[in-house]
Amino acid sequence: MQASTSLFSCPLPCKSLAAPQLPGECMPFVRPIKLSWSSSLQRPVKFSSVTGLSRDLSMFSSMAFNPNVSEDTDDMYDELFEKYGKVVLRRSDKKPHSAEVDDDAESLAFAVALAKVASDVKAADIRVLFVKPLVYWTRFFIIATAFSRPQIDAIGSRIRDLAEKQYGKVPSGDSKPNSWTLLDFGDVVIHIFLPQQRALYNLEEFYANATLIELPFEN
Numbered sequence: 001m002q003a004s005t006s007l008f009s010c011p012l013p014c015k016s017l018a019a020p021q022l023p024g025e026c027m028p029f030v031r032p033i034k035l036s037w038s039s040s041l042q043r044p045v046k047f048s049s050v051t052g053l054s055r056d057l058s059m060f061s062s063m064a065f066n067p068n069v070s071e072d073t074d075d076m077y078d079e080l081f082e083k084y085g086k087v088v089l090r091r092s093d094k095k096p097h098s099a100e101v102d103d104d105a106e107s108l109a110f111a112v113a114l115a116k117v118a119s120d121v122k123a124a125d126i127r128v129l130f131v132k133p134l135v136y137w138t139r140f141f142i143i144a145t146a147f148s149r150p151q152i153d154a155i156g157s158r159i160r161d162l163a164e165k166q167y168g169k170v171p172s173g174d175s176k177p178n179s180w181t182l183l184d185f186g187d188v189v190i191h192i193f194l195p196q197q198r199a200l201y202n203l204e205e206f207y208a209n210a211t212l213i214e215l216p217f218e219n
Contacts, residue, residue, distance in 0.1 A: 107187040111140040129210035142190040152177035
């Protein structure tokens with residue numbers, strides 16, 4: 001399928017491509033949506049609709065982060081907030097608008113913290129995808145490559161430790177390292193692959209309509 005034009009016209013450094021609809025996936029086809037920023041209204045103006053999904057672009061009023069973080073981590077989140085001050089919301093969401101924004105902000109902070117841990121354990125080609133507009137059961141995917149099962153185990157162990165100690169979260173999913181290990185925290189789902197399995201399943205292409213978050217650290 002040919003790549004879409006732009007998801008929206010705003011200063012966010014995000015990438016979005018049209019994803020093929022694969023067999024067995026219950027995912028509505030999303031047409032490209034174009035938004036134009038209105039400086040007078042300070043909000044995006046929608047010029048086209050989305051088939052199967054109705055999405056609005058909204059501003060974060062603030063970001064709520066875990067207090068047990070270092071100044072360096074705060075700086076990292078500040079940089080992230082400057083780049084991603086807007087999130088996509090569905091009109092069908094039952095929560096109040098402000099509550100959804102706060103939840104997305106917290107999930108984004110959590111996802112970036114977990115991705116940073118994976119990077120510290122030398123995971124490669126780390127991708128954080130905002131998939132909330134595409135699936136109903138999570139907000140963010142983290143996709144990472146490890147080069148051995150012991151490394152997968154080390155990445156998973158460090159991620160579990162951080163999530164439990166600083167965020168009070170315990171994942172469901174794989175407890176032993178496999179060639180594709182999944183850790184499900186509810187709002188954030190982590191996929192750790194060996195290189196061959198990552199190329200085989202190619203989740204980035206499958207969910208290519210998702211927004212790619214530019215991480216504020218090297219990986």
